[in-house]
Amino acid sequence: MVHGITVQDLASRTYCVFDLEGTGIDFDRNHITQIGAVRLEAGKIVRTFRAYVRSPRPIPPSIEAMTGISNAMIQEAPAFPEAIRAFRAFCEGSVLATQAGYEYDMPMLERHCREYGVPGLEQPVLDTKAMFAWLYPECEAVISTDYLLDYYHLSREGAQRHDALGDCVLISRILTQLLAEYKERGIADFRLDNSLTVRRFAIPGMART
Structure with a gap:
């Protein structure tokens, strides 16, 4: 449930x-x-950003297989404070946008910022999942990236799924479509004054470990 x-x-x-x-x-x-x-x-995509982050916990084999990110790849990567500093500079002056970010990406970032004692992100954040649910409150599906790509008949070409940058390319296509739909409907702002309930994502076969 999201609001405010x-x-x-x-x-x-x-x-x-x-x-x-x-x-x-x-x-x-x-x-x-x-x-x-x-x-x-x-x-239009005008700049891209990718940073690997050294984790204090090993990546499980199932996650390595899904994302293609191995423990060897992050062994010499910067720790979170350095990575978030570079990301903060990249996103300065923008509105942040995610897919399922209200339930995963933002809580994950906020927790890391608290634990490492670094400032959090202050920009407003849009979630394409919530934007779609606001337009289509009757939708009972889990509004995943793949669901939205299929709904809007968007191409998956040139983007690797479950790679952070690849997924961003796909999410940007979804966001562009949503912004066009908001404009067509004469909706200038995204406002969640009242609560909006959205079904959480789930990845079959993946344990919360």
Whole structure:
């Protein structure tokens, strides 16, 4: 359930679409292994960002297989404070945008910032999943990335799934479609004054470890 979120003047904003990969899907216990992002202006990707993050916890084999990120790849990567500092510089002056970010990416980032004693991100955050649910409250499906790509008939070409940067490319296509739909409907702002209930994501066969 999400509420109390307002982003004004959707059509005129610069967006930073970001995605995280981690050692698992439990944001309370798992650790970030990769941050990916793209800056989106007028529906076009103008810059990209990717940083691997050294995790204090090994990546389980099932996660290695899904993401393609191995323990060897992050062994010499920067720790979280250095990675988030670079990401903060990349996304400065933008509205952050995610897919399922209200339930995973933002809580994961906020927890890491608390634990490492570094400042959190202060920009407003849009979640494409919540944006779609607001437009289609009758939708009972789990509004996943693949669901939205299929719904809007969007291409998956040139983007690797479950790679943070690859997923950002796909999420940016979804966000661009959603922004166009909001504009067509005459909706200038995203406002969640009242509570919006959205079904959580689930990855079959993946334990919360």
